[in-house]
Amino acid sequence: MTVLVVGSLALDNVRTPFGEVESALGGSCSYASVSASHFAPTAIVGVVGGDFPAGHLDLFRSRKIDTSGVEVVPDGKTFRWRGYYEYDMSQAHTLETQLNAFATFEPKIPEKLREADFVMLGNIDPELQLEVLRQVRRPRLTLLDTMNYWIEGKRAELMKVIEHCDIVLLNDAEARMLCDTVNLQVAARQLLTMGVKRVIIKKGEHGCLMFSANTFFAAPAFPLELVKDPTGAGDTFAGGFIGYLAAAPRLTEAVYRQAVVVGTAMAGFTVEDFSLQRLSALTPGEISGRCDKLLKHTKFNPVRLNKA
Amino acid sequence: MTVLVVGSLALDNVRTPFGEVESALGGSCSYASVSASHFAPTAIVGVVGGDFPAGHLDLFRSRKIDTSGVEVVPDGKTFRWRGYYEYDMSQAHTLETQLNAFATFEPKIPEKLREADFVMLGNIDPELQLEVLRQVRRPRLTLLDTMNYWIEGKRAELMKVIEHCDIVLLNDAEARMLCDTVNLQVAARQLLTMGVKRVIIKKGEHGCLMFSANTFFAAPAFPLELVKDPTGAGDTFAGGFIGYLAAAPRLTEAVYRQAVVVGTAMAGFTVEDFSLQRLSALTPGEISGRCDKLLKHTKFNPVRLNKA
Numbered sequence: 001m002t003v004l005v006v007g008s009l010a011l012d013n014v015r016t017p018f019g020e021v022e023s024a025l026g027g028s029c030s031y032a033s034v035s036a037s038h039f040a041p042t043a044i045v046g047v048v049g050g051d052f053p054a055g056h057l058d059l060f061r062s063r064k065i066d067t068s069g070v071e072v073v074p075d076g077k078t079f080r081w082r083g084y085y086e087y088d089m090s091q092a093h094t095l096e097t098q099l100n101a102f103a104t105f106e107p108k109i110p111e112k113l114r115e116a117d118f119v120m121l122g123n124i125d126p127e128l129q130l131e132v133l134r135q136v137r138r139p140r141l142t143l144l145d146t147m148n149y150w151i152e153g154k155r156a157e158l159m160k161v162i163e164h165c166d167i168v169l170l171n172d173a174e175a176r177m178l179c180d181t182v183n184l185q186v187a188a189r190q191l192l193t194m195g196v197k198r199v200i201i202k203k204g205e206h207g208c209l210m211f212s213a214n215t216f217f218a219a220p221a222f223p224l225e226l227v228k229d230p231t232g233a234g235d236t237f238a239g240g241f242i243g244y245l246a247a248a249p250r251l252t253e254a255v256y257r258q259a260v261v262v263g264t265a266m267a268g269f270t271v272e273d274f275s276l277q278r279l280s281a282l283t284p285g286e287i288s289g290r291c292d293k294l295l296k297h298t299k300f301n302p303v304r305l306n307k308a
Numbered sequence: 309m310t311v312l313v314v315g316s317l318a319l320d321n322v323r324t325p326f327g328e329v330e331s332a333l334g335g336s337c338s339y340a341s342v343s344a345s346h347f348a349p350t351a352i353v354g355v356v357g358g359d360f361p362a363g364h365l366d367l368f369r370s371r372k373i374d375t376s377g378v379e380v381v382p383d384g385k386t387f388r389w390r391g392y393y394e395y396d397m398s399q400a401h402t403l404e405t406q407l408n409a410f411a412t413f414e415p416k417i418p419e420k421l422r423e424a425d426f427v428m429l430g431n432i433d434p435e436l437q438l439e440v441l442r443q444v445r446r447p448r449l450t451l452l453d454t455m456n457y458w459i460e461g462k463r464a465e466l467m468k469v470i471e472h473c474d475i476v477l478l479n480d481a482e483a484r485m486l487c488d489t490v491n492l493q494v495a496a497r498q499l500l501t502m503g504v505k506r507v508i509i510k511k512g513e514h515g516c517l518m519f520s521a522n523t524f525f526a527a528p529a530f531p532l533e534l535v536k537d538p539t540g541a542g543d544t545f546a547g548g549f550i551g552y553l554a555a556a557p558r559l560t561e562a563v564y565r566q567a568v569v570v571g572t573a574m575a576g577f578t579v580e581d582f583s584l585q586r587l588s589a590l591t592p593g594e595i596s597g598r599c600d601k602l603l604k605h606t607k608f609n610p611v612r613l614n615k616a
Contacts, residue, residue, distance in 0.1 A: 039613070088490045182396045184513075185533045205492075206514035207526070218515070218605050220526030225493045247614065257608040284613045291611035297526050298606050300565040303599035305347070305592045306555065 001246045002041045005033040006132045007122020009046040015084040018228040024275035025056045028122035031232035035239030035266045037063040040246035043113050045069035047105045049077035069110050076101035089230045109135040118246040123147050126157035143242050145169045151178050167198040175201050217257050222268030229274045233267040240266030265290035309554045310349045313341040314440050315430020317354040323392040326536040332583035333364045336430035339540035343547030343574045345371040348554035351421050353377035355413045357385035377418050384409035397538045417443040426554040431455050434465035451475045451550050459486050475506040483509050525565050530576030537582045541575040548574030573598035
C-alpha cells in the first residue's frame with residue numbers, strides 16, 4: 001500500500017566535525033520518503049522554489065517516489081536550514097532558517113494521493129497537518145511527527161492533530177515538554193488517554209520506546225563508532241517505520257516491533273553520512289543485515305532463579 | 309560460589325520530591341551485597357563507626373551476608389552522605405560528605421574470604437581496590453566499579469586497577485570522561501584493549517550496554533512510572549549482576565546477558581523506595597517476574613524484507 005509523506009523539502013548547509021555540505025537535500029519529507037521507499041510505494045507532498053536542483057528531484061524519482069504533489073514556486077526560493085553540530089552530536093545548533101516558499105505553503109494533496117492508506121504528517125505547522133487530514137480519505141494509519149517549536153508555539157493546534165492521529169512520534173525532550181513530566185512512561189500514558197493508539201519516543205543514541213495501551217517495547221539504537229551527520233535521523237526512522245507497516249500484510253504488535261527495528265536500522269544508516277547519501281543507496285541486504293544485528297544485540301534467554 | 313563485596317558502608321540522609329530519610333543504610337557495599345545475596349552466598353568487607361545502628365547489621369545477617377569482614381571503629385563515626393534529588397532524578401546533588409572512619413580505611417580481607425571466587429571492588433579509592441586485589445587469591449572473576457571522583461583525582465591508579473580486573477562497570481558520563489571520547493562504542497573498545505574482558509556502561513533510565521571483544525548487548529531499564537530515590541541503583545545493578553554469575557554453572561555469553569537483565573531488574577526495585585527497603589525484602593518470584601517482563605519488553609521477530 002502507498003505511503004504519503006507530507007513535510008518539508010529543504011536545502012541544508014550542515015557542518016559537523018567530520019565535514020560539511022552546502023545546499024544538500026534535506027527536510028523531513030525528503031528523509032522520511034526516501035526511507036519509506038525502500039519498503040513500499042511512496043508519494044510526497046511539499047513545496048520547493050525555482051532554485052531546487054533538478055538532481056534532487058531525480059533522486060526521488062530514482063527511488064520511484066511519486067513527486068506529483070511537489071509544488072514548485074518558480075520565482076520563490078526553497079526552505080533553507082543552516083546549522084552545525086559540535087563534537088557532541090546530540091544537539092543541532094541552528095545558524096539560520098529561511099522559510100522562503102515554505103512560509104506560505106498550503107498542502108494540496110493530488111486527487112489520486114488522497115486515497116493513500118498510510119499517511120505521515122512530517123514535522124510542519126500543526127495547522128497544515130490538520131489541513132492534510134481534512135484532504136485525505138480514511139487512511140488506514142496516520143503517523144504524526146512534530147518538534148519543540150510547535151509544542152511551544154501552537155500547543156492547542158498540536159493537541160487537536162494528536163487527537164486525530166493513530167501514532168505520535170516525539171523525542172524524549174519533546175515528550176517531557178508536551179506532557180509536563182520528566183517521566184517518559186507517564187508522558188506516554190497521558191498521550192494514550194487522548195485517543196492515540198501508539199506513542200513512540202525517540203531517544204537518539206539511546207534508542208526508542210514504543211507504548212500502546214497494553215504493550216511496551218524498547219529498542220536500542222544501532223551502535224556506531226562514527227556518526228558523521230545526525231540530521232534527519234528522526235525523519236528517517238519515521239519513514240522506515242511507516243514504510244515497513246505499509247508493506248506488511250497485517251498490523252500486529254509483532255509487526256509494529258519489526259517496524260521500529262527497521263526504522264532504527266534506517267536511522268543508523270542516515271547518520272553515517274551527510275544528507276541522504278547513504279540512505280538513498282541502500283540495498284535490502286544491507287537493511288536486513290542491520291536488523292539481524294539488532295536482534296543479536298538484544299536477545300537473551302529467560303532467567304530462571306533458584307532460591308539462593 | 310561466594311561473592312565478596314568490598315566498598316562503603318554509609319549512613320545516608322536523602323531527600324527527593326517523594327520524601328526523605330535520615331541515617332538510612334547506604335553505601336556501595338550495602339546495596340551491592342544485599343542485591344547479590346538474592347542469588348549467591350555473599351560476604352562484605354568495609355568499615356563503620358560506633359554509631360552504626362545494630363539494626364543495619366541485622367539487615368545484612370537477615371540476608372545471610374557474612375559480616376566478619378566489617379571493621380567497627382568504636383570511637384569513630386560511620387561514613388555519611390547527605391544529598392538530594394530534584395524533580396529530574398537523574399542527578400544527585402551532594403550537600404555533605406563526611407568520610408569519618410572511611411578516611412583511614414584499609415581493607416583487611418579475613419583469611420577465609422580470601423578464597424572468594426567472585427570479587428566486587430565497589431566504588432572506593434583505586435589504591436584500596438588494588439590492595440584488595442593483592443589480598444585475594446586467584447578469584448574467578450573481578451568486577452570493578454568506580455566514579456568520576458577517582459577518574460579525575462586518581463586516574464593513574466585507576467588505570468592500574470582496570471588492567472587487573474575482568475569487568476569494568478561505568479556510567480556513560482564516566483566512560484566518556486575516562487576515555488576522552490563522546491562515543492560510548494569507542495570508549496568501550498579502548499578499555500577492552502587494556503585487557504579487560506567486558507565493559508558495562510550504565511545509562512540510568514536508558515538501560516545499559518555490555519561489550520566484549522566480539523559481542524555487544526543492549527538492555528533497556530525497567531520502565532517505572534514512579535522513582536522515589538535513585539540512590540544505589542548502580543551498586544544494586546552490580547550486585548545482582550555478580551551474584552547471578554556466581555550462582556551460574558558456567559560463564560557464557562548467554563549467562564552474562566541474563567546477569568545484566570537480573571542487575572537491571574534489581575536496580576529497578578531499589579529506586580522504587582528509599583534506602584534498601586524494597587531491595588532487602590524481595591522474593592525470587594518478584595525478581596524473575598521482572599526479568600520475564602524485560603524479555604517481553606525487548607523481544608521481536610526477525611525482519612524479512614521483500615524488495616519494494
